[in-house]
Amino acid sequence: MEIRLAAPLQRDSVVDGFGVRTVIWTQGCSHNCPFCQNPQTHDFEGGCAFNVEDIKEELKNLTGQDGITLSGGDPLFQIDAVVEIAKYAKSIGLNVWCYTGFLYEDIVNMGKTNPKYLELLQYLDVLVDGKFVNELKSLNLLFRGSSNQRLIDVPQTLKAEKIVLIPESDGIIENFSKKNEKIFI
Ligand code: SF4
Numbered sequence: 001m002e003i004r005l006a007a008p009l010q011r012d013s014v015v016d017g018f019g020v021r022t023v024i025w026t027q028g029c030s031h032n033c034p035f036c037q038n039p040q041t042h043d044f045e046g047g048c049a050f051n052v053e054d055i056k057e058e059l060k061n062l063t064g065q066d067g068i069t070l071s072g073g074d075p076l077f078q079i080d081a082v083v084e085i086a087k088y089a090k091s092i093g094l095n096v097w098c099y100t101g102f103l104y105e106d107i108v109n110m111g112k113t114n115p116k117y118l119e120l121l122q123y124l125d126v127l128v129d130g131k132f133v134n135e136l137k138s139l140n141l142l143f144r145g146s147s148n149q150r151l152i153d154v155p156q157t158l159k160a161e162k163i164v165l166i167p168e169s170d171g172i173i174e175n176f177s178k179k180n181e182k183i184f185i
Pocket of ligand 1: 038
């Protein structure tokens with residue numbers, strides 16, 4: 001199985017979720033958010049094709065990373081490959097964040113016709129959902145560009161069967177990760 005990526009894996013990011021992360025920049029997006037900062041990732045024929053098995057091998061050899069972040073582009077346009085990667089990342093102890101222009105509710109609806117979308121949710125720790133809205137842009141937001149976008153605690157959302165957001169207060173995020181750390185930013 002292949003996946004189109006906009007770039008090779010990017011290690012050591014500290015701005016794409018809690019901790020130190022490896023970002024997987026997927027290629028392809030049709031949401032067309034005005035003022036998108038990554039327009040080069042929109043073309044579904046752009047970027048390069050990578051073998052998912054090679055990506056998994058690269059993940060296996062990572063050191064010093066807390067997790068992976070699926071970004072783009074929109075990872076959900078390559079759902080089969082993204083599920084495979086997210087499942088593998090979880091199996092080797094990496095937590096998984098995913099950015100998407102879809103809403104959580106959209107993903108649940110898409111899951112009614114393609115269960116892969118629901119399967120992906122099983123492997124996510126955090127979903128950052130919604131399109132970028134320039135009018136709602138703020139530099140004070142954590143890990144997202146506009147205030148309509150949500151930091152969704154996916155395991156708690158699945159458990160509660162309603163949207164549960166990551167708590168934020170005064171610049172301190174209570175990290176819900178297995179390490180139970182507090183991240184000060
Ligand atoms: S979803 Fe992301 S990549 Fe796609 S147009 Fe919107 S901001 Fe750009």
